[in-house]
Amino acid sequence: MQSIRRFIRPLLIPFLAILSALIVGGLIMAFFGDTSGTLMERLWRPVRAYQSLFEGAFGSGRGLSTTIRKMTPLLLTGLSVAVAFKAGLFNIGASGQFVMGSVFSVAVGINFPGLPPFIHLSLALLAGMLGGAIWGAIPGLLKVYTGAHEVIVTIMLNYVAALFAGWTVYAGGTQGQQPGPLWDTTAGPISETPDVLASARIPWIFGPPYRVHYGILIALAVAVFIWWLLYKTTVGFEIRTVGQNMKAARYAGIRVRWTIIFAMILAGGLAGLAGGIETLGLNHKFAPEFGGGVGFDGITVALLGQTHPLGVIFASFLFGAMDAGAAKLQFDTRIAQDIVQVIQALVLAFVAAPTIIYTIFRMKPDPEEVESAPTVNWGAG
Amino acid sequence: MRVSKRSFYLVALLAIAAMLFGACAAPVAPTEAPADDSGAAASDAAAGDAEAAPSDFQIGLVTDVGRINDRSFNQSAWEGVVQFAEAAGMSEDNYRYIETQDSKDYADNMQQFIDNGYNVIVTVGFALADATLTAAQENPDIYFIGVDQFQAEEVPNLTGLIFHEDQSGYLAGVLAARLTQSGTIAAVLGTDLVPPVVAFNEGYITGAQSVNPDINIISTYHPGGMDVAFVDPEWGANTAKQALDQGADVVFGAGGLTGNGALQEVAVAAEGGAQVYCIGVDSDQWETVPAAHPCLVSSAMKLITPGVGELLTAAQNGEFPGGNYYGGSGLAPFHDFEDSVPQEIKDELAQTKAGLDDGSVTTGYGQ
Structure with missing residues (x-):
């Protein structure tokens, strides 16, 4: 029994958080906005909405493919945030790392014609990881050598990355402003890169209109690798020890500084890979509006997944499905798609503050669990 | 204490499972009973699922990233759809919009209408030009109206509503x-x-x-x-x-x-x-x-609103112009x-x- 409890317990908070968010979201749909109809009709409305959301995400081949497409970058940015959490670091910079990964990947992807496909694609993906890793290493190094808090630095670097990316594809102005180095010279006034060469594109598993590429398999393999790294290797043990108690880790002879830097490089590389996969698999070019929003969603996904790689897989699947079903929800029920973001935000609130869940469901908090809740030691490092 | 807690978890899990399966199984119910049309509730869901009768005229609109009530292009175009639909006495179930959340979703949002057998799809804004052109070429039986989308080449079932x-x-x-x-x-x-x-x-x-x-x-x-x-x-x-x-x-x-x-x-x-x-x-x-x-x-x-209305009328009468159409x-x-x-x-x-x-x-x- 004890072992079952140990298995169930970490799933409990996420499940109850999702349940609570769906209930609160349902109440919002029932009692705000369209106030026509009887009470029963209004209470029925969220049920229909969730049904549409579900159908939109899973009810057809196209829905499923959209779910997978939306899940792929979330899985990797979620892992990025989760890995940093394990080392006691809060990586708000997945967005910027994602953008840098996109830019580095596209820079390799649009150049070097004539390379064999597999090699070109591998190089482009590695470039994406490198771009993200560099962007993750900066806050790691600054934290270790100057004490600058990684939260502040990663937030700032998001802006730097977005502006840098914007510059690389800048179309130039009419008064002598030079275009950026990656700009597509045939794009006229539009700031974007040329299309990635065919040899650097991730092949489709199912082509248009499904648009599912092999990126999902890469992402899943990476998730398993990260799980192995964190729980089956010395490096992973060091990362987790540093995250739990930095002083004890140092006393035990772990190279804390190196571990922090390594964790940030790893986190950045994962988010950069997300950008690379999204660019080489789906967008096939880079433009500023592609942005790094999934980097922020990665925070929610990581928390919902309890910062465990396997949990992150499920969390990203769930969020991908919600994003995929949103259009169908609006089509069927005329409820604004924003409700999906509201629900996702509620999930974040409930997961980040498990005390709310304990109070609502009259549970006795597990002392161990509260200690290790990912947001408890904010700013402690 | 322990037992009751565990039974509570069980109830919680069952509740979630019920919810998921309910969502899975439920779609059949509303489509079976579209006749008892007491509120918008049943018929709304039905229109989404049921295959449209061929005689039905259905209009879908996909916004640019932003809201339908942006008091600008999205809203003007939607008002054109609504005015046309009300004048034609169309059922509210036959004209709908989807607000785009992410510029990568244009094609998916159009597909939602295509899958549901819509006859006319209005897309709003220059940014949707490429996605609209692709969808129009893939679906020659559906009329597409691209608001503010200049057409360099003429596709018979796609009209760009542009302006002087x-x-x-x-x-x-x-x-x-x-x-x-x-x-x-x-x-x-x-x-x-x-x-x-x-x-x-x-x-x-x-x-x-x-x-x-x-x-x-x-x-x-x-x-x-x-x-x-x-x-x-x-x-x-x-x-x-x-x-x-x-x-x-x-x-x-x-x-x-x-x-x-x-x-x-x-x-x-x-x-x-x-x-x-x-x-x-x-x-x-x-x-x-x-x-x-x-x-x-x-x-x-x-003048987007009347322009959309004129093109919808043309589409309904089978006189869809294709190419570019100058609104007022x-x-x-x-x-x-x-x-x-x-x-x-x-x-x-x-x-x-x-x-x-x-x-x-x-x-x-x-x-």
Whole structure:
């Protein structure tokens, strides 16, 4: 029994958080906005909405493919945030790392014609990881050598990355402003890169209109690798020890500084890979509006997944499905798609503050669990 | 204590499972009973699932990233759909919209309507041009209306609803030239990299000169690239301020947020007691920029709502034009300035509009 409890317990908070968010979201749909109809009709409305959301995400081949497409970058940015959490670091910079990964990947992807496909694609993906890793290493190094808090630095670097990316594809102005180095010279006034060469594109598993590429398999393999790294290797043990108690880790002879830097490089590389996969698999070019929003969603996904790689897989699947079903929800029920973001935000609130869940469901908090809740030691490092 | 807690978890898990399976199984129910149409509830879901009867005329609209009630292009286009549908007595289930959340979702959102057998799909905004063209080529039996999407090649089932920006610019120029006391008017514009902006400006200049050949016109394009030219209200405000300092007393702001910045700067001057006016662009900016009320006499509009209606009528009658279709241009209502614009100016504007429509007045742009 004890072992079952140990298995169930970490799933409990996420499940109850999702349940609570769906209930609160349902109440919002029932009692705000369209106030026509009887009470029963209004209470029925969220049920229909969730049904549409579900159908939109899973009810057809196209829905499923959209779910997978939306899940792929979330899985990797979620892992990025989760890995940093394990080392006691809060990586708000997945967005910027994602953008840098996109830019580095596209820079390799649009150049070097004539390379064999597999090699070109591998190089482009590695470039994406490198771009993200560099962007993750900066806050790691600054934290270790100057004490600058990684939260502040990663937030700032998001802006730097977005502006840098914007510059690389800048179309130039009419008064002598030079275009950026990656700009597509045939794009006229539009700031974007040329299309990635065919040899650097991730092949489709199912082509248009499904648009599912092999990126999902890469992402899943990476998730398993990260799980192995964190729980089956010395490096992973060091990362987790540093995250739990930095002083004890140092006393035990772990190279804390190196571990922090390594964790940030790893986190950045994962988010950069997300950008690379999204660019080489789906967008096939880079433009500023592609942005790094999934980097922020990665925070929610990581928390919902309890910062465990396997949990992150499920969390990203769930969020991908919600994003995929949103259009169908609006089509069927005329409820604004924003409700999906509201629900996702509620999930974040409930997961980040498990005390709310304990109070609502009259549970006795597990002392161990509260200690290790990912947001408890904010700013402690 | 332990037992009760564990049973509680069990209940919670069961509840979630029930929810998921319920969502899974439920879709059958509403489609079975579309006849008992007590509320919108049952029929809404039914229309989503059921295959449309071939005789049904169904219209879908996909917005650009943003809201349906943006008081701008999305809203104008949707109003066109609603007016057409109400006039045709269509059931509310047969015209719907999807608000785009992410520019990567354009194709998916259109597909939602395609999958449900819709006859006409309206897509709003230049940014959807590529996705709309692709969808139109893949679905030759569905009519597509691309609002503000210029068609370089003619696809028979796709019509770009575009506008003679020079004509609404011309009307704005006539109005500005009539209103000015100082003999100096100004235009604060987005970049000249974008043809419609140039058209607005050229029309504005010829329109003003048609009233007063010696009029002094300070028109300034934003010097930056596409990324900043339409989102730089600060530059717009500074440029408008400069123009006011140089004696301009009517300012035409045409360039997204940049133009709005100009309008707001002029509004500040007007609130300070100066006799100055501003003219907005694209949609009726009285609705979109409340801060400009002190000076906003009118806006040089693209008449999207009637244009969408005309194309929907054509689609219903099987006379869909394909290629490009020019919607009407005109000035927005004067709102609070209704009384301060003399009747003879209103008459002149009406005459000019009629002349532009029948071709007896030309703007000189593109000729």
